[in-house]
Amino acid sequence: MFIGEYIHTIDVKKRLAIPSKFRKDLGKKAVVTRGIDNCLVVYPIREWEKVVKRLENLPSSQIDARSHVRMILSGAIDAELDRLGRILIPDYLKNYASLKKNVAVIGLSNKIEVWDELKWQEYKKKTEPSVADRSEKLGI
Amino acid sequence: MFIGEYIHTIDVKKRLAIPSKFRKDLGKKAVVTRGIDNCLVVYPIREWEKVVKRLENLPSSQIDARSHVRMILSGAIDAELDRLGRILIPDYLKNYASLKKNVAVIGLSNKIEVWDELKWQEYKKKTEPSVADRSEKLGI
DNA sequence: CATACTTATCCACAATTACCCACTATGTTT
DNA sequence: AAACATAGTGGGTAATTGTGGATAAGTATG
Numbered sequence: 001m002f003i004g005e006y007i008h009t010i011d012v013k014k015r016l017a018i019p020s021k022f023r024k025d026l027g028k029k030a031v032v033t034r035g036i037d038n039c040l041v042v043y044p045i046r047e048w049e050k051v052v053k054r055l056e057n058l059p060s061s062q063i064d065a066r067s068h069v070r071m072i073l074s075g076a077i078d079a080e081l082d083r084l085g086r087i088l089i090p091d092y093l094k095n096y097a098s099l100k101k102n103v104a105v106i107g108l109s110n111k112i113e114v115w116d117e118l119k120w121q122e123y124k125k126k127t128e129p130s131v132a133d134r135s136e137k138l139g140i
Numbered sequence: 141m142f143i144g145e146y147i148h149t150i151d152v153k154k155r156l157a158i159p160s161k162f163r164k165d166l167g168k169k170a171v172v173t174r175g176i177d178n179c180l181v182v183y184p185i186r187e188w189e190k191v192v193k194r195l196e197n198l199p200s201s202q203i204d205a206r207s208h209v210r211m212i213l214s215g216a217i218d219a220e221l222d223r224l225g226r227i228l229i230p231d232y233l234k235n236y237a238s239l240k241k242n243v244a245v246i247g248l249s250n251k252i253e254v255w256d257e258l259k260w261q262e263y264k265k266k267t268e269p270s271v272a273d274r275s276e277k278l279g280i
Numbered sequence: 281c282a283t284a285c286t287t288a289t290c291c292a293c294a295a296t297t298a299c300c301c302a303c304t305a306t307g308t309t310t
Numbered sequence: 311a312a313a314c315a316t317a318g319t320g321g322g323t324a325a326t327t328g329t330g331g332a333t334a335a336g337t338a339t340g
């Protein structure tokens with residue numbers, strides 16, 4: 001299970017180290033693609049396959065579904081971890097998520113998200129205050 | 141069952157000793173994450189799994205639910221107790237709860253909370269006087 | 281075909297973290 | 311009161327992790 005927040009860097013060669021705590025669970029191969037709210041998502045293969053299945057079941061007749069499928073699938077890339085546990089982030093994904101040097105790598109149970117650090121900090125600042133309210137409402 | 145209040149310290153290496161009375165019940169592994177009212181929560185694995193299950197049932201398409209899941213899961217960390225019963229508190233959690241050197245470790249039946257000592261003292265001062273009222277209101 | 285350019289593999293350093301042991305204070309037992 | 315046990319704190323050393331760079335292999339382009 002992926003949990004936690006790690007601040008890492010993308011170097012000039014577009015390499016990003018996966019937090020060591022995630023590596024065992026992630027395996028040697030992963031899939032990276034566009035995520036919601038301008039972040040990237042990293043899936044272990046097993047989870048990626050589930051995503052694809054779900055996409056396949058969307059009605060391709062609908063404009064929304066069609067474009068969504070296109071975005072997710074066309075954005076996806078096989079990312080093999082190198083010997084030191086790093087993956088390569090291609091330019092178009094870097095741009096999509098406005099990634100600079102410093103990024104936040106976030107564990108979300110069955111997937112991993114990658115955010116530009118500043119955006120992540122802002123998102124947290126905006127969201128943290130309402131955690132209490134929502135916790136109360138949801139009972140967690 | 142976790143009960144009681146203990147004043148402990150976080151050392152320069154970010155280690156926090158779990159009160160010995162809690163260790164048997166907590167086990168070797170725990171999960172720490174953001175809590176309500178700017179404290180941290182420590183769960184035994186069995187309780188944490190319940191939390192995750194409940195989070196997984198939230199619709200990830202909704203903004204509120206999505207951000208809530210992000211806050212709870214990204215804040216969480218696997219905390220393995222070392223041979224002397226200490227856990228490591230990462231910086232971002234220390235910051236979230238404004239933890240300095242002295243902290244209060246509070247047993248709350250199925251979970252443990254960690255407060256900055258001063259904040260805890262203030263909270264108590266503010267809350268203690270109304271215990272009677274609230275008891276009446278809640279019928280306990 | 282040669283050249284530039286990107287991509288992969290390997291290695292090296294620095295900082296952090298994990299692991300081990302020592303000290304002290306407090307409380308308990310004889 | 312002395313001896314002992316336990317708990318909490320602090321520190322030293324070794325291993326791991328994250329990052330940067332060097333070299334080799336592959337790919338595209340003129």
